[in-house]
Amino acid sequence: MTDTSTATAASVPLAPRALPLLGHALPLLRDPLAFIMSLSDYREMVRVRLGPSTAMMICDPDLTRQVFLNDRVFDKGGPIYDRIREVIGDGLSTCPYPLHRRQRRLCQPSFHPTRLAGYGAVFARAAEVKAGSWRDGDVLDITQEMMTLTTRATMETMFSGSLPAETMRRALADTSTIVTAFFRRMMTPALLRRVPTPRKRRYDQARNRLSATIAEIIAERRADPTDHADLLSTLVAAVDEESQDGQKQLSDTELADEALTFFLGGMETTAITLAWALHLLATNPDVQHRLRAETHQVLAGGKVDPAHLPSLDLAARVVTETLRLYPPAWMMTRAVRQDTELGGVRLKGGSTIVLSPYLLHRRADLYPEPDRFDPDRWLGGQPDRAAYIPFGAGARKCIGDQFALTEAILALTAIVARWELTPVGDQPFEPKVETSLSSRGLRLRISERRTSGTGDAGLHAATPRSAPAQPSTPAHPSTPPGAGGCPVKHEE
Ligand code: HEM
Structure with a gap:
């Protein structure tokens, strides 16, 4: 039962500068990050208006965690997931609570640590090939380069063997069109979304073609049930012993939704993480x-190999810190399924919740000098599980977190071992805010590494910090990281 001593949602402050009809859609479209950061002074919650509907933005790490952990009441939904669902149906990342546990059980074996070792070898090889394809002095569209790298690696881990170059090229172009269109579609009122503009036509074409490509691959695999030791084989073979309704395996439609989910969910997020790093x-x-x-x-002097992972301590911290500063999933939404209470406020069933890793990760009270890139802030401390949420938390936490971290650390190592990276021009590069925090358009110059590296500085900061790096949130206990490797570990 709802606690009658709690406040109503209407008593929560409304973010300033709401316009009639449009609400906060304009500042959210014009400069979403500035708008989100302008809300960080509201320590717990603030109301934001998107057109006629109002959403509750959560600004506090513990309340954010409460939302993540109660996925039955705070279910996947809201404007972001409604748009994503248009493309990937009820795949693992978009399906509502009643469908989720079965799908998660069926997908989990594909990400089992024993499978990850094999994927690691694919990532290492793909990264070496990519790093070996550049020339001294090249100026690279680094996001595009990382997208081709992760598309290749994802395709190979999912569907084994290399796909024809034309299939790869088409899948990459279609993915790019889809992910770029998501955010605008999310902010556009439903009626306008149906207007057949050239942009909408391109989006529809890309969506249909990518689905057809995946369906084609699945049909071929069903016809040849050999275990290819890839992600798709594990999905095809997965059996849910706990199934209550006799549906112990994934249907063809479910398989296609899951494959598309992994492909879209994993490829762009990891590519932009690498580009930002x-x-x-x-x-x-x-x-x-x-x-x-x-x-x-x-x-x-050798090539990067998954066996190196436990020793790649700084590379892991660079990835951790990159995901703090530029969390690809910078904003997530939830649909409140029934009347409930959060942080002393009554919320009605049907209302929308907004969570933002970007906001939490840049709160100065949680992270000293929050805008500074400082991988050493993670020395000796595991990220706080409420204040550091690049992969979300709870039952809906990213299933591909270790997959992505393995890929990113190995790729970063292969690239830095070979190339010196320098910025092009002296203007600061700003993120393109889409469904992800995109690095689209980022260019970097690479030059051959000329020094041997033996005389390089130590692996830790040359100048000791005045205080040892702290786990970032004193309010939450932290545990030491494992030997080397990424400090981000599975929590649940
Ligand atoms: C750096 C890379 C990645 C980041 C930052 C990231 C981030 C996230 C986040 C924040 C969520 C939770 C969303 C929410 O609660 O609303 C999520 C879920 C998910 N991610 Fe990732 N992800 C990454 C890579 C991957 C990869 C490589 C895959 C698959 C190959 C993947 C597949 C998924 C799936 C299937 C879910 C839904 C899980 C569920 O609901 O049970 N992600 N991801």
């Missing part, structure tokens, strides 16, 4: 220098 290294040459020393020491 390379940008941060290019603009922080001291960290790049230290990372090169690490790669030199660990690789000892």
Whole structure:
């Protein structure tokens, strides 16, 4: 029963500058990050208006965690997921609570640590090939480069063997069109979304073609049930022993939805994480220098290999810090399924909740000097599980977190071992805010690494910080990281 001593949602402050009819849609479209950060002074919650509907934006880490952990009441839904569902149906990331547990049980074996070892070898090989394809002095569209790298690696881990070049090219172009269109479609009122503009036609075509490509691959695989030791084989073979309704395996439609979910969910997020990491290294040459020393020491002149992962400590912290500063999923939404209470406020069933890793990750009271790239802030401390949420939390936490981290750390190592990265021009590069925090348009110059690296600085900061790096939120206990590797571990 709802606690009658709680406040009503209407008593929660409304963010300033709401326009009649449009609400906050304009500042959200014009400069979403500035708008989101302008809300960080509201310590717990603030109301935001998107056209006629109002959403409750959560600004506090503990309340955010409560939302994540109660996925029955705070279910997947709201404007972001409604748009994503248009493309991937009721796949694992979009399906509502009643469908979720079965799907998660069926998909989990594909991400089992024993499978991850095999995927790691694919990632390492793909990264070496990509790093080997560049020339000294090249100026690279680094996001595009990372997209082709992760598309290739994702395709290979999912569907084994390399697909025809034309299929790859088409899948990449279609994915790019779809993910770029998501955010605008999310902000556009339903009636306008149906207007057949050239942009909508391109979006529809890309969506249909990508679905057809995936369906084609699945049909071929059903016809040849050999275990290819890839993600798709594991999905095809997965059996849910706990199934109550006799549906122990994924149907063809479900398989296609899941394959599309993994493909869209994993490829772009990991690519932009890598692009941001390379940008941060290019603009922080001291960290790049230290990372090169690490790669030199660990690789000892050889190629990167998954066996190196436990020793790639700085590379892991660079990825952790990149995901803090540029969490690809910068905003998530939830639909409140029934009347409930959160942080002393009554919420009605049917209302919308907005969560933002970007906002939490840049709160100065949670992270000292929040805008500074400082991988050493993670030395000796595991990220706080409420204040650091690039992969979400609870039952809906990213199923591909270790997959992505493995891929990112290996790729970063292969690239930095070989290339020196420098910014192009002296203008700061700003994110393109879409459904993801995109690095689209980012260019970096690469030059051949000329120093041997043996005389490089140590792997930790050359100048000790005045205080040892703290786990970022004193309010929450932290546990030490495992030996090397990424400090981000599974929690549940
Ligand atoms: C750096 C890379 C990645 C980031 C930052 C990321 C982020 C996230 C986040 C924040 C969520 C939770 C969304 C929410 O609660 O609303 C999520 C869920 C999910 N992610 Fe990722 N992701 C990444 C890579 C991947 C990869 C590589 C895959 C698959 C190959 C993947 C597949 C999924 C799926 C299927 C879900 C839904 C899980 C469920 O609801 O049970 N992600 N991801």
